[in-house]
Amino acid sequence: MAATQVRGQRIPRLDAPAKVTGRAKYTYDVDQTSDPRLKGMLYGAILRSRLPRARIRRIDTSKAEKMPGVRAVMSLVGEGAEVQYAGEALAAVAAETWEQAKDALSAIEVEYEPLPFEVDTDRAYEKGLRSSPRVERRGRGEDGFDEADVVVEATYRTPVQIHTPLETHGSVVVWTGPSQVVVYDSTQVLFSVRDSLARELNLPPENVQVICEYMGGGFGSKLWMQHYTPIAARLSRKAGAPVKLMLSREEDFLATGNNPDAVQTIRIGAKKDGTFVAFSRRSYGTGGVGGGADLPAPVYRFPHLYLEHVDVTTNAGPAAPLRAPKWPQAAFGVDSAIDELAAKLGMDPVELRIKNDPSEIRRKEWQIGAERIGWKEKWRPWGSHKGVLRRGLGCGASAWGGGGGPGSVAEVEIFRDGSVVVRLGTQDIGTGTKTVVGIAAADGLGLTPEFLRSDQFRVYIGDTRLGRSGGSGGSTTAASVYPAVYDAADKALARLKEFVAKKLGVPADRLVSQGGRIFDKQNPTKGLTWGEATRLLPTEAISQRGEWRPGMTGSGVAGCQFAEVEVDTETGIVRVVKVVAVHDCGAVINRLTAESQVIGGVTQGISFALLEGRLMDWQTGLMINADLENYKLAGAFEVPEIDVVLLDMPERGVIGLGEPPIIPTAAAIANAVANALGVRVRELPITPDKVLKALGKVPS
Amino acid sequence: MGKGRKVSGGVTRRSFLKVAGSGAALTEVLTGCRPSAEVAVAEEQPQVATKVSVTLRVNGKSHRLQLEPRVTLLNALRHHLHLTGAKPVCDRGECGACTVLMDGKPIYSCMLLAVDADGHEITTVEGLAQDGRLHPLQAAFVEKDALQCGFCTPGFIMAALGLLRENKNPTLEQVRAALSGNICRCGVYTRIFEAVLEAAKKMQGRA
Missing domain, CATH: 3.10.20.30 (Beta-grasp domain)
Known part of the structure; x- marks a missing residue:
């Protein structure tokens, strides 16, 4: 990578001022004051099945149509249709006020014929509501266990998790012509929403414009066009007015995706000296009415491996990928079992991991993390902690791809007054992409962080009218957009240099742009400031497009985390005292926001370890905690000191970091709890009741 | 299972509370809350309140x-x-x-x-911002990167402002307590705490 000024520094995100002042207009916020085309905007709402499985005998919307303010009503299912989960969409309305729309829903009459259902994963498994097993085998598979001196086996459970982005799912639609539609959508995939909606509405893609300048979180649940977008488009067409259709919190819980649960029975075989020889895992889990509960293979070196997975079907909403989909669950199982093995072997768990870790980077990270948490001084074997309040240490491993690829078309424009405009149709899902785009342009142009944050520098993203870009999933965004923007900036600079070269009488290839100056590298005093240089432009502006440039990115990151916890053996409450998170992401682009990514991943990992989980009532088939009071998320009291160590390895190129930091946290915490107590809780979330059961203080 | 059930949809606890609070006929609303109510829909329609x-x-x-x-x-x-x-x-x-x-x-x-x-x-x-200048709390949120998607940010800033009006020099634990009614799903609480403590310092210096 070329010498750069901005990459690797701490740049406050460019859209932060808009976010802290309330100026940022999210999909939920857009209205006629932000876009005059939205004048007369109606509020949409969706009626959803209250039963987990039923045949719809009759659906009558006639009363709703006559309600005050109601402008459009649509049935979404025909009579005789079968609904498969509570929360499935049945009908939709649009009305002049939000309150009227909600009223109209209650006037729609639905006659259900209840049908047998199952929402409990274990019961569904027993009933045979499951796929045939998917098997993966390496080496001699399970036969490899005959080489082991020591074997551990245990079953680990993780719950269904809900993404709960704070901005619920939804779209705002306005038809700007008979076959022209503009959609604000809270999405991670602008262009995919555009193309999907164009297909649904039978329009050419260029007639559909999708906008998402700010979005309030998705975590994987906004990775494709969901049902509400075409519903909003049809309501809008029917009513002849713009429609805002944002889902309620309950709808978000029931019908926008979830992270499957897992029941994993793991066996690990090892030599007496701790060398791993064989790993087997039999798992099942439910992705509701869809599949997708399969788990990834362990990151440690196992010559013999056997994985068998079964997807269980239940009457619940379909699954969606959630930040590092299924990796935290798998890590919880694998790293828990490794600690159980370490206890059996009487080995230090960090040494055992280093011995069996194929990643050179992570072997280094284990040492850094152990030092930062004070492993040598603080770690005591399992069962040696006494007293009411017991502290313990644990760790877990992370791995991820994070590579990028072609598909982004960026534009960089340099104006005669010195200002710079960067355009790319990517989206910032809270990861800091807009700032990454800015940094790439500043690096390509040789500008300073101060310039980047000034009024002279503007970045436009979040609109399909801009150059095409891919979705934000799989931690691929940074490595996909950085090289494209850099390429455009580099080409724009090359054109600017032609004018500077003429002025200075120096060949263009001897000119360097750095720190806001363009100068002769053989005689650095000979040069022009950025402003002097741009004034040489013969036209108002020059503009260049750029595409993904190979050689600037890598893939494959490693990480590990250490947790220190304190468990109250009388109340069963687990308090996380500290987490040390050591990660690499190749070249760090923005250290400030990269650290925030890690902090966020760890915090979500704590939430998964100790709090979260969907609760289904098997008798009614309904989710009983579909709200933010009873679906527990980590809050201000749950968050410990988080020590982030980011390795900067520019030689590896840009690699994504969004997902890896959530992977090892729950494993590290579960191991720390087991270390503190001397007994293990093998099911997440580790709630006080489970701790007390594990201690034998309450009946299990 | 032969006999179908009529269910009226869409009445939530809150709309019940809101309509009840506005003085609409309670009995009508209550029928809407009963999932198996066999009541003709026309009688369930919420009344329109006068503005x-x-x-x-x-x-x-x-x-x-x-x-x-x-x-x-x-x-x-x-x-x-x-x-x-x-x-x-x-x-x-x-x-x-x-x-x-x-x-x-x-x-x-x-x-x-x-x-x-x-x-x-x-x-x-x-x-909060005056003449285009950020309030010290807003500025601290920007500089400390105390936000990601930003959807929770205005709520956190207002809760923190409420705290700093009562307590100009809060401890970390007091900041936690004051912000315990706010959720940040992206999970940047630790940076939010830093920003609030930093803003408190700046605001004291200014006063």
Whole structure:
């Protein structure tokens, strides 16, 4: 990578001022004051099945149509249709006020014929509501266990998790012509929403414009066009007015995706000296009415491996990928079992991991993390902690791809007054992409962080009218957009240099742009400031497009985390005292926001370890905690000191970091709890009741 | 299973509370809450409340609005005054994203009817920056990167402002307690704490 000024520094995100002042207009916020085309905007709402499985005998919307303010009503299912989960969409309305729309829903009459259902994963498994097993085998598979001196086996459970982005799912639609539609959508995939909606509405893609300048979180649940977008488009067409259709919190819980649960029975075989020889895992889990509960293979070196997975079907909403989909669950199982093995072997768990870790980077990270948490001084074997309040240490491993690829078309424009405009149709899902785009342009142009944050520098993203870009999933965004923007900036600079070269009488290839100056590298005093240089432009502006440039990115990151916890053996409450998170992401682009990514991943990992989980009532088939009071998320009291160590390895190129930091946290915490107590809780979330059961203080 | 069940949809606990609060006929609303009610739909229709005049004083400006009595302060701000800084997230006082100040104290604007805010001084996040200059709390959130997606940010800033008005020099634990009614799903709490402590320092220096 070329010498750069901005990459690797701490740049406050460019859209932060808009976010802290309330100026940022999210999909939920857009209205006629932000876009005059939205004048007369109606509020949409969706009626959803209250039963987990039923045949719809009759659906009558006639009363709703006559309600005050109601402008459009649509049935979404025909009579005789079968609904498969509570929360499935049945009908939709649009009305002049939000309150009227909600009223109209209650006037729609639905006659259900209840049908047998199952929402409990274990019961569904027993009933045979499951796929045939998917098997993966390496080496001699399970036969490899005959080489082991020591074997551990245990079953680990993780719950269904809900993404709960704070901005619920939804779209705002306005038809700007008979076959022209503009959609604000809270999405991670602008262009995919555009193309999907164009297909649904039978329009050419260029007639559909999708906008998402700010979005309030998705975590994987906004990775494709969901049902509400075409519903909003049809309501809008029917009513002849713009429609805002944002889902309620309950709808978000029931019908926008979830992270499957897992029941994993793991066996690990090892030599007496701790060398791993064989790993087997039999798992099942439910992705509701869809599949997708399969788990990834362990990151440690196992010559013999056997994985068998079964997807269980239940009457619940379909699954969606959630930040590092299924990796935290798998890590919880694998790293828990490794600690159980370490206890059996009487080995230090960090040494055992280093011995069996194929990643050179992570072997280094284990040492850094152990030092930062004070492993040598603080770690005591399992069962040696006494007293009411017991502290313990644990760790877990992370791995991820994070590579990028072609598909982004960026534009960089340099104006005669010195200002710079960067355009790319990517989206910032809270990861800091807009700032990454800015940094790439500043690096390509040789500008300073101060310039980047000034009024002279503007970045436009979040609109399909801009150059095409891919979705934000799989931690691929940074490595996909950085090289494209850099390429455009580099080409724009090359054109600017032609004018500077003429002025200075120096060949263009001897000119360097750095720190806001363009100068002769053989005689650095000979040069022009950025402003002097741009004034040489013969036209108002020059503009260049750029595409993904190979050689600037890598893939494959490693990480590990250490947790220190304190468990109250009388109340069963687990308090996380500290987490040390050591990660690499190749070249760090923005250290400030990269650290925030890690902090966020760890915090979500704590939430998964100790709090979260969907609760289904098997008798009614309904989710009983579909709200933010009873679906527990980590809050201000749950968050410990988080020590982030980011390795900067520019030689590896840009690699994504969004997902890896959530992977090892729950494993590290579960191991720390087991270390503190001397007994293990093998099911997440580790709630006080489970701790007390594990201690034998309450009946299990 | 042969006999079908009529279920009227869409009546939530909150709309029940709101309609009940506005004085609509209770019996009609209650039938709507009973999932198996075999009642003709025509009788279940909620009544339309008469609009009432409400004067909201927001960020130092008075606004006279005609609102149904069931409209929450949050929806009055967002739908009628187009102030969308306060966010709707949980719609029932569980997450703090809709936090505004009423007479200087943080409240959940989704849990208060606009009519009950009549005559009180409301401050929203839009009212903090003066002459284009960020309030020290806002500036600290920017510099410390105390946000990611940013959807919870206005609520956190208003809750923190409420704290700093009461306690100019809070400890970390006091900051945690003051922000314990707010949820940040992206999970940057530790940076939010840093930003609030930093802003407290800056604001003290200024005073």
